[in-house]
Amino acid sequence: MIATTGIRNSDWDDWRWQLANSVTTFKGLKDYITITPDEEEAFHRVGERYVFRVTPYYLSLMDKNDPSDPVRLQAIPNIKELDDVFHIDQLPSFYQSEVGSENPLWKEGQTDVSCIIHRYPDRVLFHIANLCATYCRHCSRKVHAGRGSMVSDQTLIDRGIAYIAERPEIRDVLLSGGDPLTTGDNKIEYVLSRLRQIQHVQIIRIGTRTPVTMPQRITSEFCQMIRKYHPIWLNTHFNHPNEVTPEAKLAVERLLEAGVPVGNQSVLLRGINDTVEVMKELVHKLLMARVRPYYLYHADLVRGAEHFRTSIATGMHIIENLRGHTTGFAVPQYVICTPLGKTPLNPDYLIGSGPGYIVLRNYEWRTWKDPDRLDPM
Numbered sequence: 001m002i003a004t005t006g007i008r009n010s011d012w013d014d015w016r017w018q019l020a021n022s023v024t025t026f027k028g029l030k031d032y033i034t035i036t037p038d039e040e041e042a043f044h045r046v047g048e049r050y051v052f053r054v055t056p057y058y059l060s061l062m063d064k065n066d067p068s069d070p071v072r073l074q075a076i077p078n079i080k081e082l083d084d085v086f087h088i089d090q091l092p093s094f095y096q097s098e099v100g101s102e103n104p105l106w107k108e109g110q111t112d113v114s115c116i117i118h119r120y121p122d123r124v125l126f127h128i129a130n131l132c133a134t135y136c137r138h139c140s141r142k143v144h145a146g147r148g149s150m151v152s153d154q155t156l157i158d159r160g161i162a163y164i165a166e167r168p169e170i171r172d173v174l175l176s177g178g179d180p181l182t183t184g185d186n187k188i189e190y191v192l193s194r195l196r197q198i199q200h201v202q203i204i205r206i207g208t209r210t211p212v213t214m215p216q217r218i219t220s221e222f223c224q225m226i227r228k229y230h231p232i233w234l235n236t237h238f239n240h241p242n243e244v245t246p247e248a249k250l251a252v253e254r255l256l257e258a259g260v261p262v263g264n265q266s267v268l269l270r271g272i273n274d275t276v277e278v279m280k281e282l283v284h285k286l287l288m289a290r291v292r293p294y295y296l297y298h299a300d301l302v303r304g305a306e307h308f309r310t311s312i313a314t315g316m317h318i319i320e321n322l323r324g325h326t327t328g329f330a331v332p333q334y335v336i337c338t339p340l341g342k343t344p345l346n347p348d349y350l351i352g353s354g355p356g357y358i359v360l361r362n363y364e365w366r367t368w369k370d371p372d373r374l375d376p377m
């Protein structure tokens with residue numbers, strides 16, 4: 001797919017071209033989409049606070065003339081990012097001291113090694129890059145996004161590897177960022193090969209949005225390289241059916257052919273995917289691309305992204321209307337991140353109980369009394 005004339009196919013299909021030609025300025029943006037004067041003002045004011053970058057590929061998915069296009073809303077700055085609409089007094093004290101500076105959740109699990117987040121006993125997040133191909137306006141790390149060097153430096157990465165090597169309880173390593181796939185294959189192979197020398201590391205996971213925002217990144221060479229380090233799992237971040245394009249499907253296909261299971265972590269976003277219809281279409285398209293919906297994140301409480309947040313009821317309504325109404329494994333686990341970690345949110349199907357029985361309901365709200373075993377106390 002070519003957005004503007006004069007770009008060679010071989011360039012368009014090259015991730016390094018996509019990255020080097022990512023749009024970071026207002027002038028560049030105007031070549032791809034139509035911008036109103038209001039949006040122009042917003043662009044400049046928001047730009048003073050948050051970083052902006054979009055790949056030509058991701059821009060090509062947007063409706064040029066529709067400011068409420070679901071892809072556009074995820075990547076083009078909006079004046080609402082400057083609203084500080086938190087009702088601070090109503091927040092728990094934990095949040096009160098933190099809101100306004102960053103996402104409070106990111107304090108949790110921080111270690112002496114700044115690239116390692118260790119919140120759960122057996123697994124760590126390992127940030128190996130700071131850059132993203134496209135910056136999501138809803139990113140829960142938006143204050144950090146784009147800061148620092150393009151790649152976490154070598155000494156820091158080595159300290160991260162040492163942290164993992166010293167702790168036999170770590171069996172699962174999640175490579176994250178930024179987006180780890182904004183770095184070259186050599187850098188990624190270095191990390192993978194070093195991790196594979198650590199006996200207790202069982203699985204390695206890659207968290208990347210490149211299949212969605214820069215699918216050209218998933219080259220055959222990259223897939224040939226990572227298959228040497230199995231078991232590797234990969235989770236990506238599709239939020240809207242319009243993102244499931246032939247290019248994205250090709251990227252997924254290559255990963256699957258290399259034996260890498262591909263999962264999806266969506267964020268529930270107001271005005272983008274907060275209806276049953278859109279979410280159902282998304283999960284169905286993902287299944288057809290053989291991507292397994294994994295998590296649906298409730299949008300975090302983050303400065304500059306409050307306009308994306310929905311109520312919990314909206315998320316519960318969506319899950320209620322997926323479970324039983326579609327393929328079981330099309331239904332992601334809805335989660336909210338709290339200072340205690342990820343917490344699953346599920347509609348109740350066990351709606352009552354008594355001595356020797358339970359009362360269940362099904363997806364159509366028909367109820368059923370089922371015998372339960374009375375265990376001796």
Ligand SMILES: *Cc1c(COP(=O)(O)O)cnc(C)c1O
Binds near residue numbers: 119342
């Ligand atoms: C989400 C997350 C993980 C991984 O959680 P899973 O439920 O195993 O996918 C690990 N560490 C941190 C800090 C996380 O936020």
Ligand code: SF4
Binds near residue numbers: 136138
């Ligand atoms: S790709 Fe991930 S880390 Fe990067 S801006 Fe988007 S949500 Fe944030």
